[in-house]
Amino acid sequence: MTTNTRARLIxxxxxxTRCRAYLMGDEGSVLAELHSALGSMVVSTRAxxxxxxxxxxxxxxxxDVCGEWLAEFPGIPVIACGMVGSNHGWAEAAYRTVPADLSxxxxxxxxxxxxxxxxxxxIPGLISKVGLPDVIRGEETQVLGALAAAVRxxxxxxxxxxxxxxxxxxxxxxxxxxVTGFTTCMTGELYALLTEDSTLSLLAARADQPDWExxxxxxxxxxxxxxxxxxxxxxxxxxxxxxxxxxxxxxVEDYVSGLLIGxxxxxxxxxxxxxxxxxxxxxGSTQLAERYRRALVARGFKVNLASPEAAAxxxxxxALAAGMVQERHADAxxxxxxxxxxxxxxx
Numbered sequence: 001m002t003t004n005t006r007a008r009l010i011x012x013x014x015x016x017t018r019c020r021a022y023l024m025g026d027e028g029s030v031l032a033e034l035h036s037a038l039g040s041m042v043v044s045t046r047a048x049x050x051x052x053x054x055x056x057x058x059x060x061x062x063x064d065v066c067g068e069w070l071a072e073f074p075g076i077p078v079i080a081c082g083m084v085g086s087n088h089g090w091a092e093a094a095y096r097t098v099p100a101d102l103s104x105x106x107x108x109x110x111x112x113x114x115x116x117x118x119x120x121x122x123i124p125g126l127i128s129k130v131g132l133p134d135v136i137r138g139e140e141t142q143v144l145g146a147l148a149a150a151v152r153x154x155x156x157x158x159x160x161x162x163x164x165x166x167x168x169x170x171x172x173x174x175x176x177x178x179v180t181g182f183t184t185c186m187t188g189e190l191y192a193l194l195t196e197d198s199t200l201s202l203l204a205a206r207a208d209q210p211d212w213e214x215x216x217x218x219x220x221x222x223x224x225x226x227x228x229x230x231x232x233x234x235x236x237x238x239x240x241x242x243x244x245x246x247x248x249x250x251x252v253e254d255y256v257s258g259l260l261i262g263x264x265x266x267x268x269x270x271x272x273x274x275x276x277x278x279x280x281x282x283x284g285s286t287q288l289a290e291r292y293r294r295a296l297v298a299r300g301f302k303v304n305l306a307s308p309e310a311a312a313x314x315x316x317x318x319a320l321a322a323g324m325v326q327e328r329h330a331d332a333x334x335x336x337x338x339x340x341x342x343x344x345x346x347x
Contacts, residue, residue: 007031007073008325010066011315012120014084015138016041016167020311021065023073027327028316030309036065040083040090058090059114070118077324078120079315082138085110085122095127095135102144102314103177109322123318126179134184138311139170145314146283146306147177161276162306165284165292167192169264171272183272185264188288194235194260195253203242204252210287212294214251218258219295222266231263261295269299279304 006025013020017039023032038061047057069076085093093110109121125137143162159180164170167188173181194200221227227234238256241247247255265273273280280296282289283306293303307313319325 007069007076009316009319010069010073010076010078011312011319012062012066012078012080012084013082013138013141013311013315014080014089015039015082019061019065019084021069022309022312022315023069024312024316028313030312032069033312034065036061038065040086040088044088054088055090055112058084058112062090062114062120063116070116077319078118079109079123079319079322079324080120081123081141081311081315081318085125086137089122090120091122093122093137094124096124098126098128098182099178099180100126100140101176101178102140102147102174103317104321121322121324123315126182128182130181134182136170136172136182136184139164139166139172140179141314141318142283142306142310143172143174143179143314144177144317145310145312146281147174148313148317149307149310159276160278160281161272162281162283163292163296165282165288171268173272183268185268187260187264190231191257191260194238194256200235200238200252200256203239203249205249207250207253210291211251211254214247214254215258215291215294216298217247217251218255218260219262219298220258222259222262223299227259227263227266230267231260234259234263257291258295261291265295265299273299273301276301278302281306283310 007023008026009024011022011024019036019038021034022030025031043057043061044054047054063070084090091110091112109123112120112122114120123141125135126140128134142164146162158175160174162172162174164172165188169185169187171183171185172179195204221234221237238252238259241255242249242252279302281304282292282296284292286308289305293305296303316325320327
């Protein structure tokens, strides 16, 4: 693969279930993109099953995904974020304690090196030790990219709420590019369990398209008096509504989705959205982000959708902060380094 723009960086958003690889050029432009279903959990499971050392299996997967780029652009720096840096990943990376400035270099990246000498630098996650401990891996980089693509620091509100839907939804508070707190909701994982391995799934049928009527019904139940007792008091209705003819089998999954997201917003609203008048920055896959956008708008919040390439943009800015790449100014054709303050002013 040959590009008209010189490749500057390979960036890996390597999560639990998927690996997304980006070939990046000047100013963080995405020149090419590859997706793989070989997430960190799949790779580590394969290593265990085959008796192969985990680091060897990750190296093999990395080479399979990015081998053509590595051959075409020898010596290109490689940066990664996500669960590849977890205790079941390629190497366990450090955590930064919040509050943490995402635009500052922070602690060193964790480096692994392949047998061919290719260095892969893994971005640290975040840890919160206030109250119940909580951790983030990968989403912190999406937040940085979403902020960089959405607003400049001088235009940013004093405080902003960023929501990252997923298997484990993250709610993050930021001031400028400083993460001041975050919390995790296991909404996506519960959805999978309820719709695949519970009694609620017995009367369900898979639908080809989203049923927004069923989804909205779930939202309404979660915010009604019937939903005041929480998810444990309403989840079984996904079965009984089908039994009584009020819900079709093909509507069950969207109803459960609305019910779960509705309860997530009801629970998180008291502490994270009470009195909040700014925009909620929503960062996630298009289909899932639309569900959260619909639920937030229904509750009267303004929503701004982040770029779908937020993780790639965030990794580019992290690579800049670490000195792995340098900014090129088109007006002079020169390459210059940027200070942490200058970087934060771009976000």
